[in-house]
Amino acid sequence: METEKLYYQDPYLTAFTARVLSCEKSKSGWAVVLDRTAFYPEGGGQPADHGTLGAVRVTDVHETKGVIFHTCDGPVEIGTQVAGAVDWLRRFDHMQQHSGEHILSGLLCSLYHCNNVGFHLGADTVTIDYNAELTWEQVMAAEKAANEVIWQDTPVDITFPAPDALARLNYRSKKALTGQVRIVAFPGADCCACCGTHVRRAGEVGIIKVLSCQKFREGVRLEILCGSRAYRYLSQVYDQDRAVAQLLSVKPQDTLAAAERQAEELVAAKQRMTELEDQLFSLRAQALTDRGDLLLLEPPTRPDGARKLADAAAKASGGLAAVFAGAEFSYVYALVQADGADISPLVKRLNAALSGRGGGRNGFAQGSVQADRTAICDFFRKEGIECPTC
Structure with a gap:
């Protein structure tokens, strides 16, 4: 039964x-x-x-x-x-999400002739797949139209049409249907065959917010939120924007412009720091003229800092320059041999002794070690290479 x-x-x-x-x-x-x-x-x-x-x-x-x-x-x-x-909270959440998806999908279908070919109501977001490509501008236009339908708060019409009436009805469906068909209609937005639970009036959806639009197979995948989920998301975004505005000492509506200024200033500051660091490396190298093989232990530096200092030091000293930059038990290294001679045997011994990883060729090697300052100095001292800073 x-x-x-x-x-x-x-x-x-x-x-x-x-x-x-x-x-x-x-x-x-x-x-x-x-x-x-x-x-x-x-x-x-x-x-x-x-x-x-x-x-x-x-x-x-x-x-x-x-x-x-x-x-x-x-x-x-x-x-x-x-x-x-x-569980009413769970049920009504699902009703809001499902009804919101119908409104948006119906409008996208009528506006841009794309069909909904996949729908998943997840615990956090709703994903919808469409069989045509859409621009973000098109999606935003449909989102605006969908929310206008919600504001009109029209009743939702759910029926089980007779076969002859169904045959005359223009409705969306992902597959051919047989037997009794349940039709869910949102006036002005959508008419679709559906087995899910829906709100009585469009206004109960509350709000529809599209989070993303990504290419998926031959079309796109949208990620959306409706109702209380959308409200919680927008509240969180506003709280974050307000906090950022306070950090930047601007109004919430001005955070983007302020962040762009901060980003430009940061780029300029990093560029200036690189220039000053390069000048420092040059001055350091001048003091190492004709010193031969040497080890330099440095504080943490930018990703290519160890290599740049090793290059400059090797040219000035005329020998091997081994630069280790870091602190405690984590260092990156760069080794440069001024005459380009093979240093791979040294690198193998170094990695074995100092729990290191890395390598290179043509008189250059780089990598990292898990060792402290004392262990590094002791290794190179045994190799006959002194450290001016040890």
Whole structure:
């Protein structure tokens, strides 16, 4: 016997009673079948409802050949009447997300002739796949139109048309349908075959916000939020913008311009720091003229700093310049041999002794070691190379 679907009669129904027809142990708990239910089973991209049946929790719901199975964390007695309670916050969240997706997809279809070919209502966001490419400007235009539909707050029309009426109806559907077809219509936006739960009026969706539009297969994938999810997201974004505005000492609406100025100043400062560091390397190298092989231990520097100092020092000293930049037990190194001679044997010994990684060729090597200052100095002292800063 097929289960009576109370969620179609009233998607706002959260409390009901039903007779227990069967209860069997399953891999994920107990599979309970009722004569009727307000619990929506997973389907059409919409997750299942959660809630309780008597004293046990309903953790999943699915439908097979018209029979709805409730996965529970405990058994219920067959033949008894049981009180069901649907988690309303979860149900209404799903209604907002699903209804918002319909409004947006219907408008994208009518505006840009693209079809919704995939829908997933996730725990955090909703993803929708379309079979045509869309620009961000087109998506934003559709988002604006979708929110205008919400503001009009028109009633949602849900029907089961007769076959002849259905044949004359222009509606969206991902696949060919047989039997009784449920049509969900948002006036001015969408008319679509759907098995999910929806709001009574468009205004209950609250707001639709598109987060991203990325190329996916032959079309695009949108990530959206609706209703309370969109409100929480926009509140978080505003709080972050307000905090950034306080850091930059500007009004929230001026944070972008202020951040751009800060970025430009940072680029200029980094460029100036590089120039000054290069000048410092040159001055350091001048003091090492004709010193031969040497080791230099330096504080942390920019990514190419060790190599640049090693180049300058090797040219000035006429020998091997080994520069280690870092602190405590983490150093990067650059080794340069002035005459370009092979230093790979030294590098192999260095890596073995100092837990290092790296290599090179033609008189140059670079890498990193997990060793402290003392261990580095001791290794090079054994190699006959002194460190002016040790």
